[in-house]
Amino acid sequence: MAKTSPAPSSSLQPANYEQALAELEALVAAMEGGQLPLDGLLQSYRRGADLLNYCRERLAAVESQVKVLEEGQLKPWKTE
Numbered sequence: 845m846a847k848t849s850p851a852p853s854s855s856l857q858p859a860n861y862e863q864a865l866a867e868l869e870a871l872v873a874a875m876e877g878g879q880l881p882l883d884g885l886l887q888s889y890r891r892g893a894d895l896l897n898y899c900r901e902r903l904a905a906v907e908s909q910v911k912v913l914e915e916g917q918l919k920p921w922k923t924e
Contacts, residue, residue: 857898858898861898861899861902861903864895864899864902868892868895868896868899871888871892872892874888875889875892
């Protein structure tokens, strides 16, 4: 019977963007290392997808709050 590493918990919400990014990077490194069993790979992929969504949502929320002072008026941040 193959021993599997503990599954990443997809129910735990990261404390912040930086923690989510660090966990995501660790998951990617573990997956690229090729040492995870198939079930572990699948669980890591699911957790990674959750973390990626969290990071995208945080970035979008921050981007919408960023204001640029232009011509004496505060205007919403525009991506170009």
